[in-house]
Amino acid sequence: MRAQRGVTVVVCLVMMLLVMVLGASAARLGVQDEQSARAERDREVAFRAAEEALADAERAIDDGSAVVAHGACEADPAWQRADLGGEAGGACTTEYGATTGAAMATGQGALPRKKPRYIVELLACHQPGADASAPQACYRVTAIGFGPTPGVEVVLQSVYLPGP
Secondary structure: OHHHHHHHHHHHHHHHHHHHHHHHHHHHHHHHHHHHHHHHHHHHHHHHHHHHHHHHHHHHHHHOOOOEOOHHHHOOOHHHOOOOOOOOOOOOOEEOOOOOOOOOOOOOOOOOOOOOEEEEEEEEEOOOOOOOOOOEEEEEEEEEEEOOOOOOEEEEEEEEOOOO
């Protein structure tokens, strides 16, 4: 009988250890889910900011206030040489709202940590079926949006053909 009492204690300790391991695994899984959700939210904030920058550039092109890459910034493709992040003064790029007067809240909570930036390049485009000797002016717009936390950035690019 006495030998069995010792076995019972060992079995109870093993069961407690298993329950503790399961609890720790569940807690870790919960933390990972929360981190994943936060990262996705930050990426979505950056994506929406970049989309807003593309729309701002299109408004600037339509109203004639767009700063089109020229001089040293004109090298093809200019977006690869531009300071999209704005760390070096934003060479060759335009900050959101700089030419259109549009406003964007930044810097707190789930907002972008800073305003998005973009670069506008002039291209020669040909419409399908149109005379290839008469290219039409279109613009390649490259924009970067920033998330609420450093290191979260989304770059989008579009080709914009202004309406008549």
